[in-house]
Amino acid sequence: MAPQADDHGPRRTGFPRRRRELARADRVLPGLWRLRLPLPWSAVPHVNGWAITAGSGVVLVDTGIAEPGSLEQLDRALEQAGAGLEHVRLLVCTHAHPDHYGQAAAVARAAGCELWMHGAHGHVTARSADPEETLAARVDLVRAGGVPEHLVAAYEQDGRDARSPLGEIVLPDREIGTGDRVETDLGTFEVHETPGHAPSHVVLHEAERGLLISGDHLLGRISLYYDYGHTPDPVGEFLESLDRTGALDARLCLAGHGRPFRDVRAHVDGTRSRVGERLGRVAERLEQGAASPFECAAFLIGTEEPDPPLLGWALTETLCYLTHLEREGKARRSDGEGIGRWERT
Ligand SMILES: [Zn+2]
Ligand SMILES: [Zn+2]
Numbered sequence: 001m002a003p004q005a006d007d008h009g010p011r012r013t014g015f016p017r018r019r020r021e022l023a024r025a026d027r028v029l030p031g032l033w034r035l036r037l038p039l040p041w042s043a044v045p046h047v048n049g050w051a052i053t054a055g056s057g058v059v060l061v062d063t064g065i066a067e068p069g070s071l072e073q074l075d076r077a078l079e080q081a082g083a084g085l086e087h088v089r090l091l092v093c094t095h096a097h098p099d100h101y102g103q104a105a106a107v108a109r110a111a112g113c114e115l116w117m118h119g120a121h122g123h124v125t126a127r128s129a130d131p132e133e134t135l136a137a138r139v140d141l142v143r144a145g146g147v148p149e150h151l152v153a154a155y156e157q158d159g160r161d162a163r164s165p166l167g168e169i170v171l172p173d174r175e176i177g178t179g180d181r182v183e184t185d186l187g188t189f190e191v192h193e194t195p196g197h198a199p200s201h202v203v204l205h206e207a208e209r210g211l212l213i214s215g216d217h218l219l220g221r222i223s224l225y226y227d228y229g230h231t232p233d234p235v236g237e238f239l240e241s242l243d244r245t246g247a248l249d250a251r252l253c254l255a256g257h258g259r260p261f262r263d264v265r266a267h268v269d270g271t272r273s274r275v276g277e278r279l280g281r282v283a284e285r286l287e288q289g290a291a292s293p294f295e296c297a298a299f300l301i302g303t304e305e306p307d308p309p310l311l312g313w314a315l316t317e318t319l320c321y322l323t324h325l326e327r328e329g330k331a332r333r334s335d336g337e338g339i340g341r342w343e344r345t
Contacts, residue, residue, distance in 0.1 A: 021045060023064075023073035025080035028252075028260055029209075031186050033081035037064030037073055039099055047099040048256055050213055051078060052184040057087035059184050060111075061204065061213050062094055062256065063103035066167025071106050085110040092182055093117040094215025095201040096124035098166045100256060105170035116182070119175035120199040123230045128169050135159045138312070141229070144339055145315050146292025151305070158308035176202060189213065194245060196238020198227050203245060210251030218245060218267055220258040222274050225313065226320040235275060235324035242272050282321040283330060283344065290334050290343040293318050 025033040035049035050061040064074050075085050088111035093101040108115050127134045139156045180191040182204060189204040194217040204213040226234035246268040253264045278300060285291050285299040297318040298304040306314055322342050325331035334341040
C-alpha cells in the first residue's frame with residue numbers, strides 16, 4: 001500500500017518537513033518501555049512500540065514502519081530498553097496498519113518469534129498483492145465520491161509517487177481475539193477486539209495495574225480514522241469498541257502515538273463526542289440538500305482543495321459517517337446503490 005492519509009493522517013501539512021527523530025526508548029514502568037519509532041509522515045512523526053519484559057526476553061507490541069534503516073532504528077530503541085531484536089520472544093500487533101505491523105516479517109525472522117495478530121487483517125494483507133490494482137480501486141472510489149477531476153488526477157499522481165511503506169507481508173502464527181492472553185513479567189494482558197479504526201484492531205489490557213495498550217483505537221490527541229469498505233459500519237463498530245474500552249476501567253493508556261496518558265475514561269468520552277460532532281457535521285451538510293461524499297468531506301474539513309493525503313483521509317472518514325447515518329435511517333443514497341449522491345431522510 002502506498003503511504004497515504006488513510007491510515008494515520010495527512011502526511012503533509014504544507015509546512016516544511018521536520019527533521020526526522022531517532023528511535024529511542026522511554027521507560028514507563030519497571031519492565032515496560034515505550035519505543036518511539038520514527039515515521040516518514042510529517043504530521044505523525046513517530047509511532048510507539050512497547051517492550052515488556054517476559055522471562056529471558058521481551059514481548060514486543062507493534063513494530064514501526066518498514067523503510068530503509070527502520071529495523072536498525074527498532075533495534076536501537078530495544079537496546080536502550082536493555083534488549084535487542086534477538087530478545088523478542090513474542091511479537092503482538094495491535095492492527096495491520098503499516099506503522100504498527102510494517103516490520104512484522106523482519107522482526108519475526110530476526111527474533112525467531114511468533115507473530116500474534118487479529119485474523120481480520122485482509123484490509124492490508126490482501127491488498128498488498130497488487131499495488132496497481134489497489135491504487136486503481138482507490139482512484140475509482142475517489143472519483144465515485146464526486147471529487148473534481150483535477151483533484152482525482154493529483155490524488156492518483158501522489159499515489160504513484162509514494163513509495164509503499166508496507167513491508168513484507170507475514171501472516172500471524174496465531175490469530176488473536178477477545179479473551180486471548182499475553183503473559184509478561186508485569187502480568188497478564190488480555191486481548192480485546194476493538195474494530196473501527198481497522199477491522200483487525202485489538203487492545204491489550206492488564207487489569208491489576210490498569211494498563212491499556214490501545215494502538216490507534218484510543219489516542220491522547222484524538223484523531224479519527226476508519227478503514228472503509230471492509231466491514232458494514234466502521235463508525236458503529238468503533239463506537240461499540242469505545243464502549244468496551246470504557247468498561248475496562250484502565251488507568252494508564254499506552255497509545256500507538258504520543259505520550260501515555262492517565263485519564264483514560266475522559267479520552268474515551270472525548271473520542272465518542274468527537275465522533276458525534278463529526279457525524280452531526282455531515283448530517284448538517286445533508287440538511288442543506290443532496291450532496292456528494294466529496295461535498296460533505298469539504299464541509300467537514302473546511303476546504304474544497306485538500307491536498308491528496310488529506311483528501312484520501314477526509315473522503316474515507318466521510319464515507320464511513322454516511323454509511324453510519326444510512327444504517328441509522330438518517331441518510332440515504334439518492335442514486336440508488338451508488339455512493340455518488342446522498343440526502344437526508
Ligand atoms: Zn492505524
Ligand atoms: Zn498508527
